[in-house]
Amino acid sequence: MKRVLFMMIALVACVGIAQAQSVKDERAKVREERRMEQARLDSLYYLQAVKAIEAKSYVLEADRVIFKRGETAYVSSNTNFVVVDGDKATVQIAFNVPVSGPNGIGGITVDGTITNYESKTDKKGTLYINFYVNGVGISARVDITLPYQGADARVTVSPNFNSNRLTLDGHILPLGQSNIYKGRAL
Secondary structure (H helix, E strand, O other), rough: OOOHHHHHHHHHHHHHHHHHHHHHHHHHHHHHHHHHHHHHHHHHHHHHHHHHHHOOOEEEEEEEEEEOOOEEEOOOOOOOOOEEEEEEEEEEEEEOOOOOOOOOOOOEEEEEEEEEEEEEEEEOOEEEEEEEEEEOOOEEEEEEEEEEOOEEEEEEEEEEEOOOOOOEEEEEEEEEHHHOOOOOOO
């Protein structure tokens, strides 16, 4: 009797372990499918960004600003951006503060003309864009990095007159697909 009871308990335990392993395998499969889907989306976003960059008609919508000494601020992507439209550029930084800035939305907006525009791709596929923006309210070097098959990009704005460098993290979109709100420009 004890032997039969022991065998039944062992059988139930084996069935339970098999079912748990099956659930674990199913979860791993779902996780892998999600990872593959995200990789396909990132690849499409990368190709879309490259086309927009080649046409010189794109926006980097930033959702994070990193200051000179590493402090980070999470910001709204529709009011923090860098626009390249042909030979014109706009850089806007606006923080969600109750005080209105020079642009009317809590920050600064500067327009300028692009000079020395260079775009190159390294052997790993990472795209680097460098140019200068010169205007009434800005004279700065802009460096954009778009990793291969990635959806996220990084832009560094380095003013020529001081060392108050800003780095923006976000996504590159074609100009027609962006949802930005531009404040008053200097």
